[in-house]
Amino acid sequence: MERESVLSQIGRRVRARRTSMGWTLKEIAERSGISPRFLCDLEAGKGNISVARLADVAEALDVPIVSLVSTDEEEKRVVALVGLRGAGKSTVGKALAKHLGVRFIELDALIESDTNLVLGELFSLHGEAYYKRRAYDLLVKVLMQNEPMVVATGGSIVTDPETWQLLKRRTHTVWLKASPENHWKRVLGQGDTRPMANRTSAMAELRSILSLRSPLYAEATQMIDTNSVRVTEAVRMIAEALTDRKRPPRSASLAARSLNAASPRKRR
Template identity: 35%
Template sequence: MESRPHVALIGMMGSGKSTVGLWLARSEGLRFVDLDAAIEEREGRSISEIFAADGEERFRDIEQEVLAQCLESSEQLVVSCGGGVVLRPENRAQLRDRAWVCWLRASIDTLGQRVSSGDSRPLLGDDPIADLTAISSARSDLYTETAHEIVDVDGLEAEQVAEQIRRVWPRPVATT
């Protein structure tokens, strides 16, 4: 596999993408970008506010634009993607072409322990476990299609997951 400059972490909400991404970036001396935080900064409002005011489709448009900007960076990045980034074929293609993509896979039990409906997560309602199960089922094949590697995170701390990623990540070859 040819090397890709960026590392992108994908997976369900609560899988640890942001925490692991920060650990990984720090350990590798790279810049970390949380895609959701970058969207909030660009738009001047929270993800929940974007969903409420403009709907999910507009949020996905913005997400696609911000992802493309990150992946066009000449600086090597570790990017923590939102859980739904894989819903658009264009995003999946860009991620596979421009980043080494790692799916942080977590069981519904793990996800349920980490997230709740009161967590500013617009896709979760009154029954977070049922919602997580439905979302995971709908996205699992998309994560598989997009990922170059899968790391199971159940029972692991963020630094342990970051270390597993470091062991399997094919580093880009430096060019001069």
């Protein structure tokens, strides 16, 4: 990775951690012993910081230094499931987490716990913009833990550009795709009658939302059609994709073998 890219990446992560915790530059400066001006340059990707000083910043932010400097590919130990309600995110997510031996988190449940409000109340009292802001802040906190896990996201997460870009950059995103009919049937099967409450054209609205969001969902790293794939098969497909991502490209492996073969052997 080029030097400018590394500095820019560190700056983004420092700022994301600081803002998600509600800390000011002045507070971090006091805790780290680094001037606010230098921290401002660091967040802008301009600060040529030493390892020792970056360690001070990491300590002030209460995160391991590796979470600020590791590459995006190294960090993609989190699987983020996206899709509309009824796609199977909770069902597949729990099974996948059990298979991988990692934690399973529902982002909407974190938001409810953090705000002490169920989603319906949150939207009524504060609106969609507030929900999206809390989703972003809590997602940053989750990713800063720097541990493998499976995260089920809210259906609208792809409509917030900043949050969606963060997910695509830092996680292995999986779109659990389903037909409008299956979305509808699964939600009602869970005892959730909200989709049809006071809406005579609820199915038409569902089709419209899915049509609008599908191009965004399609930007995910992996897509699984849950219309025809069972939970166990979906888990296997995601686990295999994670394994394949960790393997070096075949061309790189062949090149390495060719170089080894061409290297002169030492005489014994």
